[in-house]
Amino acid sequence: MHGESGKQSLRGALKEDVPGFNFDNYARNASLPTETTMHLPSAMKTGTTIAGVTFKDGVVLGADTRATGGTEVADKNCEKIHYLAPNIYCCGAGTAADTEKTTEMISSQLDLLRLSTGSPSRVVTACTMLKRMLFRYQGHVSAALVLGGVDSSGAHLYQIYPHGSTDKNPYVTMGSGSLAAMSVFETGFKEDMTEAEAIELVKEAILAGIYNDLGSGSNVDLTIIRRNGEVTVLRGYLTPNDVEPLRTSYKRPAALSVPAGATAVLSTHMDPARPGLEGLVIEDATAMTF
């Protein structure tokens, strides 16, 4: 374990070169609320409505684009549909960093597996890798995922919970807006829909989450993966909450918009850092390894 904060004990330093997660600040963070009056900032979560539906020719994944940190909106247009493989995409709810890093890791692992086997990735492979990793971290990696894709055995859709359990269904929703989205699915889903019907259904489900859940908001993103291998990523498919019109219509005080040349220039003096440095070229410097 590590010595006093700020000082490195030899015993602690000899064990410091361990890659992976760094728990140095855990003890300090745990004592902050009890020993001081400070409170920790909350991790950025994606409150989220994510949903997926299988249709006749493939899978449609949808997500909202709001990321919250506590009660404030941290990102009004974040991307929640992550790439795993050319034929597999994954929507992520929960702690934003966890979903992003987990999906990146699994994407790299799938890439490695494709290189060593020479065949396209299967959705069930991605599902197994994700559930094994999430179970290994016992739910501390807070990532709830909707995994969808098309492979040689058809179109598949999985939902993966943070502790590692999975479900395979024709339509799935996850996140804080999952109930709102699921209500739309339960009324509107039918087998063998066309692509237009599936897109409309997912759009309505995500909108239900956006309007009825505080943790979800802003735009609707869609990704369509078809059986013939085509993928269409529709980022910002629908933007019902665009702030641009509001922002431009607001009358700001004239003092804020100063035209160029409004301030008179009295004198100009330029001092180069050193004579002869005008053609300075910065070369790549590699750190000296110790």
Place this chain on the structure above:
Amino acid sequence: MSFELDLALPLLKEPVDQMREGLKAGGFRSEAVAPHPVQAFQATRKEAEFQARLDTIARLYGIAAAMRLKTERDILSRVCRAPGLPSSMVGLETVLGTDETIEFEDVLNDPQERPDMPLIPVHERMEARLGL
């Protein structure tokens, strides 16, 4: 190099080198705090998984195969450079099969990509390891 985690009373497990570590050292304060649950089971998981694998191999293929695997791992984990220097451990990764996997340990906090210089130089680490 194995990292044991003892959640019982903070007992003195090895002698404190007060010349190097200071009079108040010994790690009692930090050892008394409960570690993060992930840290706790990460410390024991690798060894436990390896033992389970050895057990499976012993039941399927016989004790000799299991002992051979264990010996290979022990030998290959000793072949490395001086402490603080990078060692690629190619043999160990091949035997354990970790050269074909990507984990968080490969990506996060790579000791070779630290922005600061290591506080303890190679020579002091070597002296500490040799007990000089």
